[in-house]
Amino acid sequence: MTLGEIRDILDALVLTHRVDMSRDIWRAYCADLMSDVLAFSVTQSLLITGLTNAQVIRTADVADIRAIVFVQNKRPDIETIAMAESKDIPLLATGLSMFDTCGRLYEKGLRSQHGRIL
């Protein structure tokens, strides 16, 4: 599915500028522990997290994450958003809990592994 569809499913706000919302996302992964993100192959995924510090962006950069959605209305600070923009990692924010975020996307067909193109 596209980033735009994900935004709509989650009623999310897009925090970064000049994002191509037609970008395709085939996999999703949720975690708040960064080594977890690095340990399991999550390249090209949507990362769903409640952690909003700078390391999330650096971890995403190193792990080749395609986009990040922050849950429960958590927002990173301006510097962190700017860092994400410079690394071309779109950031979204939703008011939903991580459980509901995963649930809605799972219902629409997104998976962590062997993702299907939707």
Added chain:
Amino acid sequence: MKLVDLVEHLSLEVKTPGADLTREVTGGYVSDMLSDVIANAKAGSVWVTFQSHLNIVAVASLKGISGIILVKNRVPDEDTLKKASQENIPIMTSSLPAFELAGRLYTLGLR
């Protein structure tokens, strides 16, 4: 829905023998951050996490969480299991990643 139903539907492995699996599960919560669980989780929820540190048991007790599911076959250490047995907090493991597990719980009707 009871914990024992989740164990069956999701092929969970129970790591705390003798723990009370007849508890009702009234919701699901996913987070690895203890501060977040303390602030937001509701009593009766089942907690899905990769965090296996001893502290998870105290947090689960504090919040009245019905049980903890560790994902991706995360092995809880002996201290954690011992404490969980003492506090009667069931700990189960799943081979699934948290996203999938949460998705399946959501599909089963948990909110």
Added chain:
Amino acid sequence: MNRGTDGVFFLTGKDFTNAGSASSNLKGILEKMGIPPEIIRRASIAAFEAEMNTIIYAVAGMMHYSITPEVIKVILQDMGPGIPDINQAMQEGYSTAPDYIREMGFGSGMGLPNIKKNADKLTITSAVGEGTTLEFLIYLESVSQTS
């Protein structure tokens, strides 16, 4: 690529604002050198985990890197507490991180296992009270060993 490059980044303990930036910089250098993406990913992940360990546990440290057509070599040297039992530290889930570190998204005990998984060779030497030196190698295609 027909020549090598090397350099060093200085790491400050507990500097979480900049934590991970040395690895990001290294990633940028590898990208500019045209190294295959999968190798870049492995090297960046290993460097990141090693960098985070230094920042979390040590007072200060250095990340030396050396890139030749044959191999990427990264050496993390720190002035930290040292590791009493390296085998234990290598176990998945084993962590000595204090609580506040866990609240920042680290300390899940996967750092050293992650480095080992991504590197072709890993050597750790440590002395309690003095510090730790961690060296990992990733071979490039001409001398490639499958991991």
